[in-house]
Amino acid sequence: MSVCAGGFGGNIGHDPHLLYTLSAIQVLALFDKIEVLDIEKVSNYIAGLQNEDGSFSGDMWGEVDTRFSYIAICSLALLHQLDKINVEKAVKYILSCQNLDGGFGCTPGAESHAGQIFCCVGALAITGSLHHVDEDLLGWWLCERQVKSGGLNGRPEKLPDVCYSWWVLSSLIMIDRVHWIDKEKLVKFILDCQDKENGGISDRPDDAVDVFHTYFGVAGLSLLEYPGLKAIDPAYALPVDVINRIFLGN
Amino acid sequence: MHGIYRKTPSQDEQEASALKAIELRDLQSQFLHLHHNKIYTKEALETSAKLLEVNPEHYTGWNYRKLAVQHFLNHQSETEADSESIQSVLNEELKVVENALKKNFKSYGAWYHRKWVLSKGHSSTDNELRLLVKFQKLDSRNFNAWNYRRFITMLKKISDEEELQYTTDMIYDNFSNYSAWHNRSVLLSHLFEKRGERQSHKESVLEEEFEFVRNALFTDPDDQSGWFYHLWLLDQTVKLEPFLLSSWPPHGSSRSVDYLDGRNLFPSMHSLSKDRMFPLVLYFSEPVEGVNSSTVTIECEYYANEDVIWRPLSANKFGFSQVWFTYLNLPDEVHSLKDCHVKVFVAQFPDIVSSSGFSCSQTSHIVFSLCVPSHDREHAEGQTVPRFSWKDKEFYSHATQSHDASLLRSLHQLKIAEESKSKAASDWSMKIISNEIAHCRELLSSTNCKIGKLTLARLLMAQNKLISYGIPNDGIEVHYEEILGLYHDLMKLDPVHICCYEDESSLVLLKQVTSSMESILRYCYQYGDSTSPRMYPCLCLRLNGLSLSQIGSVERLLWIQMLDLSHNKIRSIEGLEALQLLSCLNLSNNKICSFTALEPLRSLKSLKVLNISYNEIGAHAVNTRRYLCSSPMTHTVENDWNFKEFTNSGVKLTNHWDVFFIFRDLNLIQLDIMGNAVVNDQLKSFLFKLMPSLKWLDGENRN
Numbered sequence: 038m039s040v041c042a043g044g045f046g047g048n049i050g051h052d053p054h055l056l057y058t059l060s061a062i063q064v065l066a067l068f069d070k071i072e073v074l075d076i077e078k079v080s081n082y083i084a085g086l087q088n089e090d091g092s093f094s095g096d097m098w099g100e101v102d103t104r105f106s107y108i109a110i111c112s113l114a115l116l117h118q119l120d121k122i123n124v125e126k127a128v129k130y131i132l133s134c135q136n137l138d139g140g141f142g143c144t145p146g147a148e149s150h151a152g153q154i155f156c157c158v159g160a161l162a163i164t165g166s167l168h169h170v171d172e173d174l175l176g177w178w179l180c181e182r183q184v185k186s187g188g189l190n191g192r193p194e195k196l197p198d199v200c201y202s203w204w205v206l207s208s209l210i211m212i213d214r215v216h217w218i219d220k221e222k223l224v225k226f227i228l229d230c231q232d233k234e235n236g237g238i239s240d241r242p243d244d245a246v247d248v249f250h251t252y253f254g255v256a257g258l259s260l261l262e263y264p265g266l267k268a269i270d271p272a273y274a275l276p277v278d279v280i281n282r283i284f285l286g287n
Numbered sequence: 288m289h290g291i292y293r294k295t296p297s298q299d300e301q302e303a304s305a306l307k308a309i310e311l312r313d314l315q316s317q318f319l320h321l322h323h324n325k326i327y328t329k330e331a332l333e334t335s336a337k338l339l340e341v342n343p344e345h346y347t348g349w350n351y352r353k354l355a356v357q358h359f360l361n362h363q364s365e366t367e368a369d370s371e372s373i374q375s376v377l378n379e380e381l382k383v384v385e386n387a388l389k390k391n392f393k394s395y396g397a398w399y400h401r402k403w404v405l406s407k408g409h410s411s412t413d414n415e416l417r418l419l420v421k422f423q424k425l426d427s428r429n430f431n432a433w434n435y436r437r438f439i440t441m442l443k444k445i446s447d448e449e450e451l452q453y454t455t456d457m458i459y460d461n462f463s464n465y466s467a468w469h470n471r472s473v474l475l476s477h478l479f480e481k482r483g484e485r486q487s488h489k490e491s492v493l494e495e496e497f498e499f500v501r502n503a504l505f506t507d508p509d510d511q512s513g514w515f516y517h518l519w520l521l522d523q524t525v526k527l528e529p530f531l532l533s534s535w536p537p538h539g540s541s542r543s544v545d546y547l548d549g550r551n552l553f554p555s556m557h558s559l560s561k562d563r564m565f566p567l568v569l570y571f572s573e574p575v576e577g578v579n580s581s582t583v584t585i586e587c588e589y590y591a592n593e594d595v596i597w598r599p600l601s602a603n604k605f606g607f608s609q610v611w612f613t614y615l616n617l618p619d620e621v622h623s624l625k626d627c628h629v630k631v632f633v634a635q636f637p638d639i640v641s642s643s644g645f646s647c648s649q650t651s652h653i654v655f656s657l658c659v660p661s662h663d664r665e666h667a668e669g670q671t672v673p674r675f676s677w678k679d680k681e682f683y684s685h686a687t688q689s690h691d692a693s694l695l696r697s698l699h700q701l702k703i704a705e706e707s708k709s710k711a712a713s714d715w716s717m718k719i720i721s722n723e724i725a726h727c728r729e730l731l732s733s734t735n736c737k738i739g740k741l742t743l744a745r746l747l748m749a750q751n752k753l754i755s756y757g758i759p760n761d762g763i764e765v766h767y768e769e770i771l772g773l774y775h776d777l778m779k780l781d782p783v784h785i786c787c788y789e790d791e792s793s794l795v796l797l798k799q800v801t802s803s804m805e806s807i808l809r810y811c812y813q814y815g816d817s818t819s820p821r822m823y824p825c826l827c828l829r830l831n832g833l834s835l836s837q838i839g840s841v842e843r844l845l846w847i848q849m850l851d852l853s854h855n856k857i858r859s860i861e862g863l864e865a866l867q868l869l870s871c872l873n874l875s876n877n878k879i880c881s882f883t884a885l886e887p888l889r890s891l892k893s894l895k896v897l898n899i900s901y902n903e904i905g906a907h908a909v910n911t912r913r914y915l916c917s918s919p920m921t922h923t924v925e926n927d928w929n930f931k932e933f934t935n936s937g938v939k940l941t942n943h944w945d946v947f948f949i950f951r952d953l954n955l956i957q958l959d960i961m962g963n964a965v966v967n968d969q970l971k972s973f974l975f976k977l978m979p980s981l982k983w984l985d986g987e988n989r990n
Binding site: 046050051052054081089098099100102115119121134137138142143144145146147148149150154159162163165166168172173176177178180181183187192194195198210212213215216217218219222228234235239240243244245246248250258262267269271272273277280281282284285286 | 289290291292293294295319322323346347350353383387395399404428433434437463465466469470471472476486506510511515519539601674733782783784785786787790791858859907908909911912914915917919920921922923940944
């Protein structure tokens with residue numbers, strides 16, 4: 038629901054925010070309907086949220102987080118408008134959030150977390166800057182997320198959760214270290230989180246299902262090459278054929 | 288849903304839930320009405336407070352409250368700035384945040400609103416600290432709280448030293464506090480940076496930290512937090528000055544010019560250009576930048592130093608690279624009767640810098656001479672190029688050819704400039720590593736701890752590296768077998784991560800293989816009989832069947848022209864780009880999953896024969912090297928592909944952009960790709976079109 042500012046809100050009448058702007062663009066990309074957007078307006082909205090130090094605010098209220106860096110970069114890349122922002126500064130800011138364990142946090146000095154790592158690695162991947170990442174160091178931190186049950190947690194000494202099958206897995210794939218986890222065990226963990234009676238997938242076995250974890254479970258299985266699923270791109274979080282169409286099509 | 292058990296709701300529960308939903312939607316639409324009409328009365332604010340209490344994720348609600356505060360503050364500034372009423376309005380905001388946090392301790396919107404309020408400068412930061420201590424006692428891992436703490440300490444200008452003490456207290460309270468250890472590493476890094484060059488201070492702090500973390504490791508060896516911190520300490524301990532490890536050509540050598548177009552091996556091949564280019568490669572101990580014609584000077588009768596352009600061979604960090612190279616052109620006047628002497632001076636100025644900020648202060652010089660062979664001008668056009676075979680019978684063990692002068696000449700290249708080794712590293716690093724090895728062994732004697740074993744393996748490798756840099760080590764020898772044994776144990780102890788240990792093991796194995804001339808000799812074979820008239824006898828390094836999964840450092844292998852890596856488990860060939868003389872490469876029967884994985888080959892101008900048969904290209908829907916490689920998706924290639932010339936071969940760009948990208952700059956004569964799922968007739972004819980020089984594809988002649 039586009040507000041005059043050019044951004045999208047979560048629902049009709051809600052304020053615009055980067056989070057929902059990306060979702061809107063991704064949904065339209067899925068249906069090959071990006072042309073319904075006023076691309077100039079949306080890109081200007083996004084680019085206008087870049088700060089002096091290269092970081093991005095989520096909206097006019099100024100919250101800064103590397104999640105927003107990923108969102109801005111991913112959105113503009115899908116719209117072929119990356120040159121509207123200062124990519125070098127954006128990358129520099131993201132790297133300032135790189136930690137000594139190889140991971141990334143939401144702001145400089147913040148603890149490494151799988152969700153933030155996905156955002157930062159994704160943003161670096163899209164801008165061709167992955168060489169700044171120490172693949173072995175980060176790869177080891179990420180593969181240690183796999184616990185005995187086969188599931189993945191988001192940080193050391195925490196419980197596994199299906200959504201990390203996306204955050205951790207896509208990061209591992211982007212840096213080519215996915216072979217450092219036991220894929221079969223993870224597949225089993227995800228499948229164990231299904232509600233076989235009513236459908237859907239939950240964060241861990243026997244919890245209530247929800248759409249969020251269902252998406253991440255299915256996307257994770259796709260990344261694990263589970264038969265019958267379409268391939269998904271780990272950086273843009275869209276099917277590979279959609280990405281190929283957008284970047285390789287005429 | 289986090290924390291909600293799965294169960295089919297009863298009829299009553301469903302009805303109650305539906306009622307709740309209606310109430311919430313009502314509340315939301317009431318709120319939106321107030322928001323759109325910019326109504327900021329007391330009642331309106333209460334509505335928003337109610338909404339945020341039920342759903343702290345309603346970000347528009349937080350926006351509204353900020354607007355209300357701004358509205359109030361603007362109104363205030365028109366009359367008198369009444370600090371008490373401002374305080375009370377802001378306190379109200381803090382209360383709303385607290386209620387929201389009670390509902391969801393991790394709500395980004397709630398925490399940010401609190402930060403926004405505090406930024407106004409009217410609220411008590413002491414209160415905030417007290418609140419934080421309370422929060423962190425309840426959940427010491429909540430990163431929103433830690434981030435907020437960082438924000439408050441910055442506002443209050445609390446020193447890093449004080450905060451360091453706070454992390455000490457938290458860690459003593461509970462060793463398993465990764466968040467506290469993380470914060471500790473951040474604070475110490477700041478302190479190290481501030482203190483600047485006082486290395487002795489840094490050394491004593493690191494020693495204390497090793498002791499501090501040892502308590503945690505010995506108390507609970509299975510908790511990961513301490514081990515990750517230990518790894519960081521280790522990294523800080525071995526930070527050294529970068530220096531030149533090896534070069535091609537090596538110092539003191541006298542070489543026949545090795546042409547980039549592989550003329551040695553294929554003298555009958557028509558060269559694509561009349562230029563006589565040869566590569567000059569510099570291999571540093573770690574990625575550096577600042578290599579250019581000022582920091583590296585070349586003295587050569589036929590060459591002007593200013594014309595030399597140095598390039599990094601693998602983009603690592605901000606244009607940092609371990610390997611730098613340039614091509615030197617010999618002008619036509621240079622003919623076989625004259626030797627060309629070349630002197631290279633590296634690091635004339637301390638502007639060659641590693642990514643840790645250390646500069647290369649040692650100057651190295653490399654002196655070699657080139658002679659142009661007399662057959663230089665003979666290339667018969669149109670002669671048939673024989674097919675190269677990798678079969679065992681074509682290779683002769685060095686033992687039978689030990690008198691071969693060219694063989695010995697090639698092996699001579701393994702010597703690394705002695706002067707490079709001396710002052711680059713420190714005795715202190717060696718002392719600490721040896722200590723830590725001893726402590727680790729002690730720990731492992733009483734517990735079979737996985738990360739402990741991994742740490743010991745890494746410590747031994749770090750010690751090995753320091754030894755190879757020439758640091759006095761009281762006669763400690765490198766025991767590769769012990770390190771490989773540790774990895775072998777780890778694969779059994781922790782099978783979930785078996786491929787991680789395989790990868791690290793491969794690096795150790797390669798280091799072992801290249802550790803001395805004797806060990807390399809064991810893998811050297813001569814290709815072709817010295818009586819064969821067509822080809823020059825050539826040395827091949829055969830590393831097949833060693834379970835290698837990756838390549839790693841090749842500083843001692845820059846002389847290689849032929850390399851056999853078949854029948855391994857190789858997925859990535861990163862590192863091969865440094866082998867500028869490589870003409871023949873066998874990667875068959877490995878685990879290469881995509882054409883993108885071959886990107887390092889694009890730097891190998893001499894490559895003529897490539898075997899990638901029996902890999903897994905096309906067998907996987909997921910391409911794990913796509914983002915480590917240049918592509919349109921990573922915005923690193925121009926979209927100027929002359930793809931149209933090739934479209935009539937029926938190949939779609941969307942399916943084979945990677946083939947186009949990898950092979951269009953290669954000038955292969957021979958390629959083997961059978962046994963990969965992606966291979967079909969269309970692809971083969973595409974490849975013939977893409978590489979006009981290609982004569983043999985899967986055994987079929989172009990004609």
